[in-house]
Amino acid sequence: MTQSGSVQVEVEPFCCPICLEELKIPRYLPCLxxxxxxxxxxxxxxxAARLEQNTRNFIECPVCRSSAMEPRKGVSSEEWVKxxxxxxxILTMSLNSASDANKYCLFCRRENLTVLAKHWCKTCAEPICDDCNRIHRKVPVLRNHKIYCFSDKLKWSEPVDVEEQCSVHKEKxxxxxxxxxxxxxxSVCFATRHRRCSCVESIEDVALFLD
Structure with missing residues (x-):
């Protein structure tokens, strides 16, 4: 198994199964x-509903009906979705096919500023401007983030690595x-919790066949 897979850039937009429009801030359930x-x-x-009293709320995935439990008992829908x-x-793939006119720095937008983004921070999964790119280079906790320049067409035509942190073991x-x-x-979850499971697939294989 590898820590990251490679996928080819798609030109079609990714659509939300609920609104049928292009995905905006794509978030996924445990079923992917x-x-x-x-x-x-x-x-x-x-x-959201409860199976019985004193249990956590759950929802059924709108696509496959798999159950997804709330992260903590009694959280609001805003906290749950965050x-x-x-x-x-998907965020990176969508950005690859988006027009330059629609790429604005999300760091600056939080300060109510509209600044054209020139870079993509893969670790933050956000577009950033030149100034925020410099901040990334100066701040120790941000210094190791992977940042790509939108103007590097050859780089953006290459396969994009898929990297997601484990929700349990943040360093993995x-x-x-x-x-x-x-x-x-x-790998830790697999070794400690899923060794006896009968059906386990690599993330790369699941992503290829996921609708």
Whole structure:
């Protein structure tokens, strides 16, 4: 198993199964199906339910009906959706095919500034401007982030690595998907929790066949 896979750039936009529009802030459920952040939050607000008293809320995936539990008991739909991982692969793929006019620095937008982005920080999964790129280079905790320049057409035509952190072991990358439990796992999770599972696939293989 490897820590990252390679996928080829697609030209078609990725669409949300709920709104059928191009994905905006794509977040995925444990089953790996991905939705717009706003769409899945609305879905959580309207459908979350409990199996019995004193248990955590759950939802069923709008696509495959797999159950997804709330991260902590009693969280709001806003907190729940923010806990869902961002699909960095789809976000990067969508950015590759987007027009330059629609790429603005999200760091600056949080300060109510509109600044054209010139770079993509793969680790943050966000477009950034020249000034924020310099900040990345100066701040120790950001210094090792992988940053690519939009103007480097050859670089953006290359395969994009898929890297997602394990939700349990933050220092590890997910490598496999346990179909029995419908969970993404790092090597530690696999060794300690899923060794006896009958159906485990690599993340790369699952991504190729996921609708």
């Amino acid at each position: 199906h991905t939705f717009c952040e706003a769409c899945i939050q609305t879905y959580i607000s309207s459908t 806990d869902l991982p961002v699909n960095k692969w 990358l997910v490598e496999v998907f346990c179909i029995d439990h419908k969970k993404m796992c790092c």
